[in-house]
Amino acid sequence: xxxxxxxxxxxxxxxxxxxxxxxxxxxxxxxxxxxxxxxxxxxxxxxxxxxxxxxxxxxxxxxxxxxxxxxxxxxxxxxxxxxxxxxxxxxxxxxxxxxxxxxxxxxxxxxxxxxxxxxxxxxxxxxxxxxxxxxxxxxxxxxxxxxxxxxxxxxxxxxxxxxxxxxxxxxxxxxxxxxxxxxxxxxxxxxxxxxxxxxxxxxxxxxxxxxxxxxxxxxxxxxxxxxxxxxxxxxxxxxxxxxxxxxxxxxxxxxxxxxxxxxxxxxxxxxxxxxxxxxx
Ligand code: GLU
Numbered sequence: 076x077x078x079x080x081x082x083x084x085x086x087x088x089x090x091x092x093x094x095x096x097x098x099x100x101x102x103x104x105x106x107x108x109x110x111x112x113x114x115x116x117x118x119x120x121x122x123x124x125x126x127x128x129x130x131x132x133x134x135x136x137x138x139x140x141x142x143x144x145x146x147x148x149x150x151x152x153x154x155x156x157x158x159x160x161x162x163x164x165x166x167x168x169x170x171x172x173x174x175x176x177x178x179x180x181x182x183x184x185x186x187x188x189x190x191x192x193x194x195x196x197x198x199x200x201x202x203x204x205x206x207x208x209x210x211x212x213x214x215x216x217x218x219x220x221x222x223x224x225x226x227x228x229x230x231x232x233x234x235x236x237x238x239x240x241x242x243x244x245x246x247x248x249x250x251x252x253x254x255x256x257x258x259x260x261x262x263x264x265x266x267x268x269x270x271x272x273x274x275x276x277x278x279x280x281x282x283x284x285x286x287x288x289x290x291x292x293x294x295x296x297x298x299x300x301x302x303x304x305x306x307x308x309x310x311x312x313x314x315x316x317x318x319x320x321x322x323x324x325x326x327x328x329x330x331x332x333x334x335x336x337x338x339x340x341x342x343x344x345x346x347x348x349x350x351x352x353x354x355x
Contacts (some may be wrong), residue, residue: 094133116153118144118182119163119304123255126278126336127183136160137275140301142332143323145180147303151312164252166231171191172306177303179316183275185233186302186353195309196302197316200329202345205234205242205296206273208261209282215268218296221246227257227266234271237297237318243270243292246322255277262288272299277342298354317350345353 107198120140128140141160148158154256163171163182171177183203186196209215215224221243228235230250236247238280249266258279260266265275269276273291280289305312323329324347337344348354 082290084210097139098102112336113157114152114153115157115159116148117159117161118143119150119161119168119177119182121164121253122160122162122184123253124183124275124278125282126340126342127275128181129278130160130162137336138278139201139332139336140183142336143303143320143329144179144244146323146328147181147316147319150322151315160217161290164231165229166252168231168304172304175306176291179303179312181301181303183272183299184304185272185299187233190304194307195313196304196306197313198302198320198350199300199348199353200303200323201274201301202273202348203299204294205237205270205299206276206294207292207296208258208269208276209267210261211288213267213290216292218242218294221268221270223247224267225249226267226273227251227260227264229254229257232271233297233299242296258285270296274337274342274344276335277340281340290354300348300353321350331345 086154119233120128120136120138125140127138128136128291129136145155145158161171163177163179167182168182168184169190207221211327215221221238222245224246225248226238226243226246228238230252235248235250238244238246249260254269254271254275257266257269261269262285276291279285280291303316305316329347332342333344
């Protein structure tokens with residue numbers, strides 16, 4: 076009896092050490108084997124975008140990207156408590172993945188050819204559109220009205236790039252590191268408009284502290300296909316995440332996350348995209 080117990084303990088120890096060896100990859104953010112291993116997974120999100128990815132005063136995180144990332148991590152075998160949220164600002168996303176700081180990024184991250192040179196994408200899981208946020212009494216109503224105006228966007232975003240390239244090359248564009256700084260500038264009058272995805276702008280506009288002060292122009296200036304970024308070459312993770320996203324949509328969890336996060340802002344989102352279907 077006693078001997079059998081010792082043998083069982085030894086066998087367990089052997090299994091554990093083998094499991095530890097199997098998991099001993101170079102991935103510093105993926106040290107455990109999901110829910111069974113108790114390891115952590117590092118996930119990149121935004122920290123300052125209401126409705127998308129927001130660090131709340133109590134230190135918890137909320138938003139559509141947070142819910143999508145939590146669902147995906149769950150399908151990869153990680154419980155919510157095993158997720159370590161890492162802030163990945165617009166300009167930092169490619170580098171964070173290349174360095175292996177995070178396993179994946181769900182941070183209003185549009186799929187495009189330039190980024191695909193550096194990272195791989197699963198998805199898309201949301202189709203948003205670039206828009207403008209202005210003060211309630213503003214006369215800015217279309218893209219070309221921005222030429223000569225003080226406009227704010229974020230470094231490393233497609234929003235800033237599109238302004239330079241096509242929408243309003245003569246706008247006086249200021250680029251900050253996060254949209255919350257742009258919104259503060261709009262409120263103070265330092266800038267005349269903020270531009271980025273309608274999904275993000277709607278979240279800011281509906282915040283208590285800004286309620287009734289701003290309006291969205293409703294312009295659909297671009298198509299922003301949100302993808303989940305992973306390290307270049309990690310096709311196994313892309314496949315797993317695509318399967319997870321498909322399940323999130325078919326199970327109804329995607330719609331639940333949409334209603335919960337976009338409902339309060341009154342944001343009218345597009346239907347769930349099909350995996351691999353990029354709207355140009
Ligand atoms: N979706 C756009 C992008 O990926 C704008 C939002 C952002 O900066 O995260 O650049």
